[in-house]
Amino acid sequence: MKKPISSLVKEYLRTLKPCVHGGEVLDAAVKSGIKCEDLLDFSSSVNPLGTSKKALLAVEAVFSQVAAYPDSASTELREVIAKHYGVAVENIVVGNGSTELVYLFAGSFLSEGDLVVMAAPTFGEYEGAVRRAGADVCFVRLGDDQLLDVDAFIAKLVEAKMAFICNPNNPTSLLVPSEGLERILDVALELGVLVFLDEDFLEFVEEEQKFSFIGRIGKYSNLFILRSFTKLFGLTGLRVGYGIANKEIIDVLMRVKIPWNVNCLAQAAAVVALGDVDHLKKTRDLICEEKAYLQKGLEGVRGFRVYAPDANFFFIDIRESGFTAAELTQKLLMRGIMIRDCSSFKGLEPYYIRVAVKRHEENVQLLRVLEEILGKVI
Ligand SMILES: Cc1ncc(COP(=O)(O)O)c(C=O)c1O
Missing domain, CATH: 3.40.640.10 (Type I PLP-dependent aspartate aminotransferase-like (Major domain))
Structure with missing residues (x-):
């Protein structure tokens, strides 16, 4: 090849990079040394009950x-x-x-x-x-x-x-x-x-x-x-x-x-x-109940400002916690919990995290670990 491949790429594609997403469980397992099946993934906002x-x-x-x-x-x-x-x-x-x-x-x-x-x-x-x-x-x-x-x-x-x-x-x-x-x-x-x-x-x-x-x-x-x-x-x-x-x-x-x-x-x-009405109902009921539980718990974590969510995940400003989103994400990962550090989203300062609503025992564990790391509002 006489020319470098990079010179053959369309000009407007040359600087493109893949977008960052939550749910990178394999990558998290490698970084933390924790097995995939032992990680709790709050970084991807999908149905906590899994597939129908x-x-x-x-x-x-x-x-x-x-x-x-x-x-x-x-x-x-x-x-x-x-x-x-x-x-x-x-x-x-x-x-x-x-x-x-x-x-x-x-x-x-x-x-x-x-x-x-x-x-x-x-x-x-x-x-x-x-x-x-x-x-x-x-x-x-x-x-x-x-x-x-x-x-x-x-x-x-x-x-x-x-x-x-x-x-x-x-x-x-x-x-x-x-x-x-x-x-x-x-x-x-x-x-x-x-x-x-x-x-x-x-x-x-x-x-x-x-x-x-x-x-x-x-x-x-x-x-x-x-x-x-x-x-x-x-x-x-x-x-x-x-x-x-x-x-x-x-x-x-x-x-x-x-x-x-x-x-x-x-x-x-x-x-x-699309026709599995039972699965849908179970999911919606769980999300409704657990969203309320998690909201109360997250609002009680020291340094968290929680936006009241319309969907099945929470958006939280953590600047008062003393941590950046990247630092808290890393600390939680070492305890087996994945959250989404939102720093890669355009227009956001490095103090926002996203947390999905999961099943009750998982939500309990998240709150317990957060309170251990950050403490509770008194
Ligand atoms: C708002 C929004 N739209 C679309 C998608 C793409 O979802 P999928 O390609 O899995 O249907 C996502 C995935 O995270 C999303 O957050």
Whole structure:
């Protein structure tokens, strides 16, 4: 090779790095010398009860199909999702995790030089997808209350082609009030700006239906809504998510996506998971109860400022504790507990952590260790 490979890479891809995420259990095991199965992972906000048993049985039942290609259009799964929400199959696209759809959406509609508006901090893959499409990002910093400044966001839409909104937001666990979201969507529709609304964590919010915009895809032809089987359904390792939008948007995505993007095991598991009402109810009840328990306990830890969460995880300002997020994360890891150090999120100082709600005995252990390290508010 006469030229260095690096000189052949598209210019705007040369400085890209992978995004940091929670749930890196293998890495944590290596760093701490503690076995994976002995680590308690509060860094990834997925269902503490794990995967639905019915979905796992469905996976087993299709083992024999592994030698064949899966249905490239994920037709049965799209039909089940469409029926669940009372929309048409043509309103649904399925992806290899909802992350694939973040990239598919950005890659399908953005060109070099386009501008995309998003909050800071928010889920890091939006920026990754926008940059990989050669477009630029305009960040709108959250206020001191960690809420989206709707007017500032709207002001930036004039220059934009697309906007990303995470509701509730990762890592803050806070909803954008529906009235504000509606104002953004109205202006975006008027300006011809596409809106990518990530509702991956909305299933953990009480009164989910009241806050979801799935029912508005008819009104907002510029709106794409993201959902996932990762969080509530615990199909995390199988990688399956979906998007809901008007038929024109979905038609584009179905044509642009790679073939066979969702494997047969994931499709079969997701079809069953969506209908496993018992598992859903158990999960929601547990989260509701344990969220209240954990909130009380975390508010009692010395130096913690806890934001009241809308989703299944807590966002905590620990600057008064005397530790940075990295220091506390490391201290907890050496005691077998993983939390998310939020320093890698754009726009955050190094004093924020994210902690998922888990099962009672796990939450008890987290609080015990935190109180040992930091003490209790007297
Ligand atoms: C807000 C948000 N959206 C999307 C995703 C992607 O999830 P998945 O690709 O597993 O569906 C995540 C993962 O952490 C997330 O936090």
